[in-house]
Amino acid sequence: MSRLIITAPGIASIQDIGRFGLQRYGVAPAGAMDAGSLRRANTLVGCPVGTPAIEIGPLPVSIEVAGPPIRFALSGAPRTLSIDGESVPLDQTHVIRDAQRMKIGSARGGMFSYLCFEGGLVCELQHGSNSLDERAGFGSPLRRRLQAADVLEVPAATAWHSERSAASPSAGPARRDVIRVILGPQDDYFYPETIDRFLTTTWRTALSSNRMCYSLDGPLLAHAKGYNIVSDGTVKGSVQVAGSGQPLVLLADRGTVGGYPKIATLASIDMDRFVQIPPGGEVRFKAISVGEAQALLRTSGARDSIALREASRLPGINPAALASANLAGLATNALDPAAFD
């Protein structure tokens, strides 16, 4: 077992794919904001795709290692990554040794990154998940975000023939991104011209963007039938229009019910790209039907994630799963297996 000593914590917490089954008790699923990047980095290090990782927000993070070598990969927002001052690529496995320091720079044009480790982090499941949910009091080993001097445990790296990297780099958010939405469930609380306005405006994400909600700056959207609905359930990607007329996109740490009308819901296929839009970033929405959204999901690479989920339960590396995840075993930075005792 090796130890990670957090020297600069940034805004980071341990997250996996989330905690399901407790929304009826007001506990939101939490979980990785950008689940695709979590999947990607976990696949690189040979872990099941939903293995807990350190989710790193936009601020820089430094971590020191104490103990045997460990293997990690970082995926998600574009940013710098270095080991003892030497720059190394994202979306690739690296081995870091005793007393070496990993420095992760500020996100550049993105929000979240996922630091995954071969063998995963040492933590305990709470109601089926390791995700931090501070309000609900869940999180392992810590019931809070990371702080300086925190120590986390990670299994020692095993001998690999070569390090592995993704065949193509993380896409990251495009500029003036178009995010697909499904109208409703309360689109009937808005006039057709208000819905047009929602769909034709170039919005800017507000500076207050966080794991709970991204507010959108732009024109205020008028409610046709008032802004108080009888509170009902929310999902990741619900676009609520607040009393002020400002749209708010509810995300992983949202309240499980809300009392403002929801004009639309983000399509799952575009969720990861949306959450990577940095504060002040531009976004436009395009409406598609629920049938179209589900057909897109089924024909997308996301489907491979299901196959991967199965494959990655098997011990060792599954080449077919890796190929389907668009990863390749590029022999960069190959290590001498003898280095691993």
Place this chain on the structure above:
Amino acid sequence: MYAEPRFLPCGDSALSVEFGDAIDEAVNARVLSLDRKLNSQSIEGIIEAVPTYRSLLIHYDPFVTTFANLKRELIPYLGKLDLSRIDTNRAWSVPVVYGGECGIDLENLAAWNNLTTSEVIARHSKVAYRVCMIGFMPGFAYLGGLDPSLATPRRKQPRPDAPKGTISIGGEQTALQSVVGPSGWHWIGRTPLDVYAPDRNPMCLLDPGDIVRFYPISIEAWQSESERCAAMIRDAVQ
């Protein structure tokens, strides 16, 4: 209540079965009945269901089922909802310190409604409330049955840190707040009853369908009432 429930897509991974658009016990009964029905069945693709005042939100796996499929599978259940068994037959007596530091808005709320604070306390504590839904925050209980003479519009600006145990009124609703969190409602009292504890089984003491009755206590009785609540929880958990 709608003549026919509506099926509303909430994105591509959830749908809402909406029975009405008002706070209404008959609507809520249908929601809870469908929820219990689904809990006892296993419909492929359903991840979890979230009962609320007037609709049941069903989260599903879009790789296993679709909106159209699930809707087709759910329709047969709607015709035969058993409304007679939605109450849990559990009733909770909940001590509340009304007013003072525990309920900083009691006086304003009384004045708004042209009542004395004692009248507000009497009217608030004489009702057998029904838990309509748990949500927004962990364990936060929305209660049905508020005396209409106590209805008070929500504050324009929510405040960030309502203490755990806060009893509040917002519009025509009253609620029991389980953990510290933001609230735009009027804070009229506080209870020592711990309705939410992440490490307890069950973590959430109240369920939709439970009955809640409040009784006023003095701040001096906080400690002894707190012990009584702990004993009540021990009995309930066993």
